[in-house]
Amino acid sequence: MPEHDWAMVTLDRNIGDLTGWMGIATESYTSSIYTGTLHTAGYPYDLDDGYYMYYDSDLGEDADEYNHWYWMDSARGQSGSPVWQEDEQGDPYVLSINAYEDEDGVYPNMGTRINNDKFDQLISWLEEDSPSAPIDKAELLDLGYFSNISTTFIISGVTNFSIICDVKNEGTTTASSFKVKYYASINSSITTTDYLLGTTILYDLGPFEYMSADWSGVFPSYIPDGFYYIGWIIDADNEIEELNEDNNVIFSHSFYVQVETRDTYDPMDYIYIPIILAVVVILVVFAVGFVLTKRNYQDLEIFFPSSEAIPLYKPESESTPQ
Secondary structure (H helix, E strand, O other), rough: HHHHHHOOOOOOOOHHHHHHOEEEOOOOOOHHHHHEEEEEOOOOOHHHOOOOOOOEEEEEEEEEOOOOEEEOOOOOOOOOOEEEEEEEOOOOOEEEEEEEEEOOOOOOOEEEEHHHHHHHHHHHHHHHHHHHOOOOOOOOEEEEOOOOOOEEEEEOOOOOOEEEEEEOOOOOEEEEEEEEEEEEEOOOOOOOOOOEEEEEEEEEOOOOOEEEEEEEEOOOOOOOOOHHHHHEEEEEOOOOOOOOOOOOOOOOOOEEEEEEEOOOOOOHHHHHHHHHHHHHHHHHHHHHHHHHHHOHHHHEOOOOOOOOEOOOOOOOOOOOOO
């Protein structure tokens, strides 16, 4: 129902302390605030597939008891975006919630208006949430975009091994100091009982900031031959109190390596194959060349500086002098 197309979501963190706040306001639907200069921002699907925020400002068109029409551009993906007006001090107050778009742009777009009933309902819900307002905490996550490992074949005690990763804090307070520990595991369950590769310590990671947690070093010699998954645990020693403590283990099926020790590693195992392949290629080239040469045998001639050309091969059809 377009008259009641709205919802309220209670968050688990005080994001407004970092991003800023908007107020809410309502007037009679005949008020000029609904036809004056309005603003909206959101993530329209028709621009960059909805990955980036876009802003627009334009005039309102009309309003009734439940809905509000306006000329700001919006598209699919922006449902739930605020439609706001700014007061004389420039402070934003939400009047409506964007809900419907005219894709052809012929008619104004439309939102659900915050009328008196909806305004009172919002205030009631906010008061219910007030006693249990969230406590500011950090929230440490792997950024994920560029996580990688340097190689998938390793000689323990010899190979220099690197792990690339970034850690982001999506919480609302700074993470002062914590460790990221890297492990090799025989299965996809990464725990602190697996083989420890190394440790990186990060300091003072602020809200919505990210930081490199890369690690490099010689792959430990005590890790035996075999195949291992590489993973890491953010805040492995639980030094930071987080909003969610269950998302700190990082693992990918692509981080799978083969490990051999110096005692079992035989470089000839890996040299024989290219040597054999090279010999095969040479034999094939020789065989093909021989076949082509024989096929064109009759056209070949040997030239001597002071004599006529002597055929290298004499066709059987010619007569032989007696």
